Amino acid sequence: MLTEIITIGDEILIGQIVDTNSAWIAQKLNDNGIRVKQITSISDDRNHILEALAAAAKRADLIIITGGLGPTKDDITKKTLCEYFGARLRRDSSVLEHVRKLLSSHNRPILEINEQQADVPENCTVLQNKNGTAPGMWFEHGGKVYVSMPGVPFEMMYLVDEEVLPRLKNYFSLSAIVHHTILTAGIGESFLAETIAPVESALPPYIKLAYLPKLGQVRLRLSAYGEDEGTLQEEVEYYAGQIISLIPEFVIVAGDKPLEKAVLDYMKTLGLKLALAESCTGGYLSHLITQHAGSSEVFLGGAVSYSNDLKTQMLGVSEETLASYGAVSEETVIEMAVGARNNFHADYAVSISGIAGPGGGTPDKPTGTVWIGVAGKNRVITRKFVFPGRRTQNIERAAVNALVLLLKLVREDHA
Amino acid sequence: MLTEIITIGDEILIGQIVDTNSAWIAQKLNDNGIRVKQITSISDDRNHILEALAAAAKRADLIIITGGLGPTKDDITKKTLCEYFGARLRRDSSVLEHVRKLLSSHNRPILEINEQQADVPENCTVLQNKNGTAPGMWFEHGGKVYVSMPGVPFEMMYLVDEEVLPRLKNYFSLSAIVHHTILTAGIGESFLAETIAPVESALPPYIKLAYLPKLGQVRLRLSAYGEDEGTLQEEVEYYAGQIISLIPEFVIVAGDKPLEKAVLDYMKTLGLKLALAESCTGGYLSHLITQHAGSSEVFLGGAVSYSNDLKTQMLGVSEETLASYGAVSEETVIEMAVGARNNFHADYAVSISGIAGPGGGTPDKPTGTVWIGVAGKNRVITRKFVFPGRRTQNIERAAVNALVLLLKLVREDHA
Structure with missing residues (x-):
């Protein structure tokens, strides 16, 4: 049982958006024992869509298509699917009703191009899209299954979870x-x-x-x-x-867990509370942690102390320390971590201060220099890094290493 | 002049990583007048790599390949490229020297599998990879150009900017x-x-x-x-x-600017300073802003006040307000925004408090309810949203709408 995912959209091929849909779908399929053989991204172009569908049907038993179902002129997937299957469009009354209700509830006018969202190839089974106006479509043709869904991630995700996976489980007998x-x-x-x-x-x-x-x-x-x-x-x-x-x-x-989730889960089992004091990572570590539901059981919050004033005001870093050693120094991250732990009443606090780049480096402290501190109940550990990358990578590396250092101290304290 | 990007790696097809390389490469190529016809992701599988290369050569003049160049057994791109071109491996002395230097500087032992990184197909031009041990490779074969690069993003990015684009500009005469x-x-x-x-x-x-x-x-x-x-x-x-x-x-x-960058740039021209008070977005908005170099000229920092205690302590939200109206209320976001503006000495402050989900909703305040406040010099504006999505989408939507509301107030104040 092999699958090909085809994502349609010029915006992918000019790199204006990252295709996150494919990875999400691939993970869902794999969890359910369905292997993805290939992911193909193509443009909103009739010939190319037809070629890609035919090529995929040679490689795969299941072809999952996303994108090109919007109401505007550049979206031609539905028309092209009709051509591929030799089918005509019919207006589906249940979809029409849903489109009208959805737009009314948002107080939007109902235009002819909205009503055209209810036009589907006559050979498809409609998959109702509760989160949007473009329906999903399920085709069985020449011994293969084709599924077409909108490219808007949360609409596609709803359709995969609620409509596509249950049907696939029924339709195919899957190997493990x-x-x-x-x-x-x-x-x-x-x-x-x-x-x-x-x-x-x-x-x-x-x-x-x-x-x-x-x-x-x-x-x-x-x-x-x-x-x-x-x-x-x-x-x-x-x-x-x-x-x-x-x-x-x-x-x-x-286990297949992101690093920050592993740390959160471990601290949760120990009943520990965490606070953060972020400078150069600018909220990225907080975001990593809080993207996970239930993070509030461990994470109290933190300071994004981008300016020196805020380091002093929110965390109690002394002005002398900042003046003598600079914001990017062992002395500063120690005071940041201790300040966050004490002020925010946490068991552990992590501090990060560095030069993410591209500018701001000096011979003494080149771009990529990052100090990390972790304050636990009884002691503070620190580490200095000099990362070689660009701004975004430096921010990510700093956050990753802060989590590793935090885990190390928590483990040592609870060995 | 058409290009196909082929990304190789089982981890893409099981959805364990999102293929961000393709979008980045596509954007770079487009900026330089090179159109991407297709992006194809395939597994570390000999036959499939050979098939994909042959299919790409029919569609495109330039084939860019990433991934499968690591030192470990599952990485077979180099061997398979040899097979495709009918070439043998040769050990490149300049790459060998580079690998040895790089590993020594990191105090890592030099193993035979590291030295094998210096083996390249005899028909390639080596593209030196300053950021890693796997070199890039440039092939001219059957009237087509093939470029193979490692899949580690910052290594690939370095090679594209420093080695590949300059060569492409020389090699092809490009239409606009x-x-x-x-x-x-x-x-x-x-x-x-x-x-x-x-x-x-x-x-x-x-x-x-x-x-x-x-x-x-x-x-x-x-x-x-x-x-x-x-x-x-x-x-x-x-x-x-x-x-x-x-x-x-x-x-x-x-212009092709992210929303947050547009807001930052506009505030910068007006000499305005910004502070944030994030609850349910948990640092995501701070991260959006601080991923841009130079954001410190506008952004002072902020509070990730995840717990109620921190809302009171960092932002001065009164305990009465929290008790009477709850953390997710107009009253609370007004106090959060005003507190952030005053405490952090900013011209504008944005506050966000909501229920990102999946749990935490009530009949009164369902999951997805988010209050946003913006405090300017003279007044505070607020808006309530009820987002329909999942946790991550709700966080992103809250941040986007906070930026739109901030821009609205700044524009009105400076009209």
């Missing part, structure tokens, strides 16, 4: 895929590979190991393909255990 | 593409289309108009294709002006 991920930090990809080589060499042919490096972290992913999910699960867990036993000190979490 | 973007907010896509229909209908065939909706904003993009860049530039600017004249009150900025 089991993934198991181990998140590591503080060890390079090559050294990691050398260290776990004995386990990798012993893997059976139906279990694959992949290395996914990202900004100071390497995710190890074991993937097992076969018939019986229970057996595969046991096997990957066995090999995952073998790997972990070779690199215990570098394992952040055994 | 000019894009012009207008960012709108507060007007639905359909109503926008009806309003600007007269301009759209009058566009010559070589100028296309696209609608790019995203969370309360619609980007309009005019794209002109032809020979003379200057003429195309004049033409798209003429039509952009026509469009703007039909919807002046909904235009955030004429």
Whole structure:
């Protein structure tokens, strides 16, 4: 059972938007035992859409299409699907009613181009889109299933969860895929590979190991393909255990969890509260944490103390320290972390101050210099980094390393 | 001159990472007048890589490949490129020297798999990768150009900017593409289309108009294709002006700028300082702003007051207000905004408090309820939203609408 995802939209091909839909869909399909063979992004162009559909049908059993269903002239997916299937458009009364209701409830006028959203190829099953005006469409044709959905992420996500996945489970009899991920930090990809080589060499042919490096972290992913999910699960867990036993000190979490979620979950089990004092990361670490539901059980909040005045006012960093050592210094991050812990009544507080770039570097403190502090109950640990990247990467690396340092101190305090 | 981008990696097809490389490359190529015809993501699989290369060579003149160049066993791009070109590997002495230097400077051991990074197909021109151990590779074969780069974003970005683009400019004689973007907010896509229909209908065939909706904003993009860049530039600017004249009150900025950058730039020209008080957005708006270099000229910082205690302590929200009206209320966001403006000595302060979800909703204040306040010099404006989405979308929508509300007040104050 192989799938191809086709995303349609000029905006993808000129790089104006990042195609996040494909990754989201791919993850959902994989979780349900459906392998994605290829992801293809093409423009709003009749010929190219027709070619891509025909090519996908040769490779895959299921073709998932997103995009090009808006009400405007540049959106031609529906018309082109009609051509591909040799079908005509019909106006669907249930969709028409939904479009009218939705627009009325937003006090928007109902225009002819809105009503055209209810036109669907006659050979499709309509998938009602509660979050928007463009319906999803399900086609069965030539032994293949085609699903077309709008490209607006939260509309597509609703349709996948509520309409597409339940139908796929019914329609296909699926073979099992089991993934198991181990998140590591503080060890390079090559050294990691050398260290776990004995386990990798012993893997059976139906279990694959992949290395996914990202900004100071390497995710190890074991993937097992076969018939019986229970057996595969046991096997990957066995090999995952073998790997972990070779690199215990570098394992952040055994499971496919983002680093910040692993830290949050761990602190939650210990009943600990966290506060932040961010300078150069400018709220990015707070955002990483608060994107997760339930983060308020651990995270109290923090200061985005971008200016020096705010470091003093919100965190109590002394003006002497700032004047003597500068905002990017060990002394400052210690006072920031301690100030955040005390002022915000947290058990642990993390502070970050650095020069994210591109400007602001000096010979003494080049661009990419970042000091991180973690204040725990009894002590403060600090570390200095000099990151080589651009602004965005430096911000991300600083946040990642702050989390690793926080986890280290919490683990040591609770060993 | 058409391009296909091929991204190689199982991690993309199982949705474990989002392919941001393609969008970044596509944007760079478009800026330089190179059109991307298709983006194809495939797995680390020999046959599939060979097929994708052959298919791309039929569609495109330039094939850009990322991924699969790591030192580990699952990375097979280099070996497969050799097979595709009928070439053998040779060990490149300049790359070998670079790998040794890089690893030594990081105090890492040099392993045989590291040295293998210096093995390249004999028919390639090596593109030195200052940011990593895997070199870029440039191939000319059968009248086409192939470029292979590592998938690690900051390594790939360095290679594109420093090595690939200069070579492409030399190699191809490029036809011109000019894009012009207008960012709108507060007007639905359909109503926008009806309003600007007269301009759209009058566009010559070589100028296309696209609608790019995203969370309360619609980007309009005019794209002109032809020979003379200057003429195309004049033409798209003429039509952009026509469009703007039909919807002046909904235009955030004429240009391809993110919303937050448009607001920052506008406040900078007015010499205004901004502070934030974020609750449910948890640092996301601060992060949006501080990802831009130079944001410190406008942005002073802010409070991520996730807990009620921190709303009182950092922003001076009264405990009576929180007890009587709750954290998600007009009264609270007014006090948050005024508190942030006064405490942090800003000209404007934005406050956001809401229920991002998935839990936490009540019949009175359902999930998605968000209050936004903006405190200016003389007055405070507020607005309530009830967003229909998931947690992440609700956070993003809240931030977007906060920026639109901030821009509205700043514009009114400086009209």
